[in-house]
Amino acid sequence: KKADIGLIGLAVMGENLVLNMESKGFSVAVYNRTTEKVDKFIEGRGAGKNFIGTHSIEELVGALATPRKVMMLVKAGQPVDDFIEQIIPHLDQGDIIIDGGNSYFEDTIRRTKYVEGKGFKFVGTGVSGGEIGALRGPSMMPGGSKEAWPEVKEIFQAIAAKVDDGVPCCDWVGADGAGHFVKMIHNGIEYGDMQIITEAYQFMKEVLGMSYDEMHETFKKWNKEELDSYLIEITADIMAFKDEDGEPMVEKILDTAGQKGTGKWTGIAAMHLGVPLTLIGESVFSRFLSAQLDLRAKASEVFEAPEIKFDGDKTKMLDDLKMALYGAKIISYAQGYNLLMEASKEHGWDLNYGAIALMWRGGCIIRSAFLGDINKAFDKAPDLPHLLLDSFFRDKVQAAQQGWRNVCATAISNGIPVPSLSSALSYFDGFRSKRLPANLLQAQRDYFGAHTYERVDKPRGEFFHTNWTGEGADTVSTAYNS
Numbered sequence: 001k002k003a004d005i006g007l008i009g010l011a012v013m014g015e016n017l018v019l020n021m022e023s024k025g026f027s028v029a030v031y032n033r034t035t036e037k038v039d040k041f042i043e044g045r046g047a048g049k050n051f052i053g054t055h056s057i058e059e060l061v062g063a064l065a066t067p068r069k070v071m072m073l074v075k076a077g078q079p080v081d082d083f084i085e086q087i088i089p090h091l092d093q094g095d096i097i098i099d100g101g102n103s104y105f106e107d108t109i110r111r112t113k114y115v116e117g118k119g120f121k122f123v124g125t126g127v128s129g130g131e132i133g134a135l136r137g138p139s140m141m142p143g144g145s146k147e148a149w150p151e152v153k154e155i156f157q158a159i160a161a162k163v164d165d166g167v168p169c170c171d172w173v174g175a176d177g178a179g180h181f182v183k184m185i186h187n188g189i190e191y192g193d194m195q196i197i198t199e200a201y202q203f204m205k206e207v208l209g210m211s212y213d214e215m216h217e218t219f220k221k222w223n224k225e226e227l228d229s230y231l232i233e234i235t236a237d238i239m240a241f242k243d244e245d246g247e248p249m250v251e252k253i254l255d256t257a258g259q260k261g262t263g264k265w266t267g268i269a270a271m272h273l274g275v276p277l278t279l280i281g282e283s284v285f286s287r288f289l290s291a292q293l294d295l296r297a298k299a300s301e302v303f304e305a306p307e308i309k310f311d312g313d314k315t316k317m318l319d320d321l322k323m324a325l326y327g328a329k330i331i332s333y334a335q336g337y338n339l340l341m342e343a344s345k346e347h348g349w350d351l352n353y354g355a356i357a358l359m360w361r362g363g364c365i366i367r368s369a370f371l372g373d374i375n376k377a378f379d380k381a382p383d384l385p386h387l388l389l390d391s392f393f394r395d396k397v398q399a400a401q402q403g404w405r406n407v408c409a410t411a412i413s414n415g416i417p418v419p420s421l422s423s424a425l426s427y428f429d430g431f432r433s434k435r436l437p438a439n440l441l442q443a444q445r446d447y448f449g450a451h452t453y454e455r456v457d458k459p460r461g462e463f464f465h466t467n468w469t470g471e472g473a474d475t476v477s478t479a480y481n482s
């Protein structure tokens with residue numbers, strides 16, 4: 001009997017995902033570049049189960065029922081292109097190649113076009129949730145050739161995480177690179193959520209002088225309230241985890257953050273599309289700053305830190321801190337959705353924003369109760385132009401802002417960095433301002449470069465130039481944009 005699906009790449013994600021598929025009743029043919037891993041898997045975790053081990057791409061494709069579905073879970077980049085070239089000669093019209101790795105969405109746009117051009121279908125799907133997610137139910141974000149969706153839907157939705165009411169955290173996202181784009185935004189949001197939690201941690205520890213036990217209790221409590229989320233939950237666990245000597249484990253860990261680049265890609269996409277994605281941007285920069293260990297060590301000898309002065313009400317300040325996290329989190333998702341909307345326009349994806357919130361509601365790292373509220377906002381108004389204009393989130397930000405301002409002011413006066421919490425607040429203050437000082441900016445641009453400006457008392461689209469120095473002529477700039 002032929003297998004329902006084939007998988008290339010028996011590393012941590014592939015191995016767990018095929019075990020998940022098999023447990024849901026699907027038969028899977030497996031292949032890996034280093035073929036010993038196939039045998040090891042078939043004799044090990046795959047023993048006695050509905051798997052077919054194969055030792056070449058030809059054998060793998062030959063083992064599949066039609067239309068064939070060949071899924072890759074290999075290192076993103078060149079290996080994906082190499083496998084596509086190896087798979088194609090063995091396919092028939094209508095067969096489907098699936099890339100489940102963390103591919104860059106522009107690559108997925110290119111690959112979809114290429115594979116479709118050869119008469120086959122291509123699906124680029126984000127898979128989130130790490131090792132356990134892959135095994136128990138990840139969040140899956142598929143995009144690519146639309147005609148492939150009915151063919152893969154059953155398997156994908158069967159293996160995906162389910163939220164309370166049984167809704168799978170997997171739905172069709174859109175054409176070509178849409179799935180991988182949405183996965184990239186997910187990862188960017190993950191960077192932001194993690195960063196604001198680390199800022200809260202430093203604030204608790206250094207401004208409020210809290211012990212690890214107290215911080216553990218606080219995060220545990222927060223996980224039962226509006227911040228209820230996987231990342232708050234694991235932070236509570238981490239606060240309680242002790243090293244062999246009984247000291248908090250987290251104190252032993254070097255403070256230099258790694259990254260695989262998906263947060264950086266999100267920031268770059270925001271720059272390309274002109275979206276103020278400040279919170280995620282600051283989160284990426286904070287990781288870069290953390291990595292400058294030697295420079296920071298030198299600077300710490302040069303600059304004296306301000307003395308920490310806090311004699312306020314600690315319980316009240318902790319409530320304010322929770323509000324700061326909540327307000328900043330709303331801003332982060334509002335900015336992330338702003339980027340999704342601009343990308344959807346740019347690439348013609350017609351993204352379903354409510355469905356995306358549901359895909360992230362379970363299975364993945366950013367899963368949280370909060371995403372249910374985002375889903376509701378888009379249910380109410382599918383054309384909502386910005387999350388902050390939804391009445392629920394508007395009221396929440398209004399209610400959070402006083403505490404949030406107290407936290408930022410206290411952190412800044414005590415010399416504790418809060419780049420994401422404070423830049424999100426500045427974004428909010430800018431967003432709610434009818435008039436920003438960009439009038440001066442335009443004046444400067446016109447002064448030095450004759451870039452022209454529009455006037456508040458004239459219709460949009462009419463451009464004016466002033467001879468600011470009396471020395472300039474009437475010639476204006478069109479091409480020079482500094």
Ligand code: NBP
Pocket residue numbers: 008009010011012013014032033034037073074075076078079082100101102103127128129130131
């Ligand atoms: P890796 O990203 O470590 O990739 C390992 C697989 O890629 C193995 O099958 C390996 O074959 C194959 N491979 C490599 Br490495 N270089 C290759 C090459 N030049 N040609 C052909 N095959 C090559 O595995 P992973 O952590 O399971 O992740 C798989 C994908 O899922 C990645 O795109 C990753 O970014 C994404 N992802 C990972 C996670 C996670 O938590 N780990 C979460 C979500 C998404 P070999 O055995 O012969 O070396």
